[in-house]
Amino acid sequence: MIMNSLKKSMRLTKILAFALSFLIFCFSTEAIAAPSTPPTLIITEKATITGGKFSIDTTTPPLPATTVIRSAKLFLPAGETGTINKIKITGPNGLEFGCQDIKVKNGVDLIKACGGPAVLEAGGAITYVAEGSGFAPKLNTKLKVVLSDEF
CATH class of the missing domain: 2.60.120 (Jelly Rolls)
Structure with missing residues (x-):
């Protein structure tokens, strides 16, 4: 029973870590993708x-x-x-x-x-x-x- 709870807890932790990594990646890519552009005229x-x-x-x-x-x-x-x-x-x-x-x-x-x-x-x-x-x-x-x- 304790082992089952521990496995579920580890799975949940992995999912949360993946979701957090994904969010950080998306927001940091967005900041990089919008560089300041010099005037064209x-x-x-x-x-x-x-x-x-x-x-x-x-x-x-x-x-x-x-x-x-x-x-x-x-x-x-x-x-x-x-x-x-x-x-x-x-x-x-x-x-x-x-x-x-x-x-x-x-x-x-x-x-x-x-x-x-x-x-x-x-x-x-x-x-x-x-x-x-x-x-x-x-x-x-x-x-x-x-x-x-x-x-």
Whole structure:
């Protein structure tokens, strides 16, 4: 009788150990199977701020696939502030993204400040137009915007 109970207990222990091993394997495989992927698209636009103002109007080559721009990070010298008076991104189907009168400083994500992502359609050139004013304390400096498909 004791031997029977011991055998049943051992079987139950083996089943529980197997189930636990299986669960650990599944969860650790899931963590390995979802690596962080680098952005597939990065567009960098630069502008010179002169007299506290800038203006940029540029066209990029056609995109091979429709792409969602999820971040547009602004890089300025520390302490520099200003206003983006207008951003307009136009693609093959017309206006893809627009925004105006956004107060900015270094590190601002223009996509978040303007209320949402930009969907850039494949197949045609992308035109990026931006204007800004009121930049200080340096009236003459550089501005950089990095558009990316990652958050």
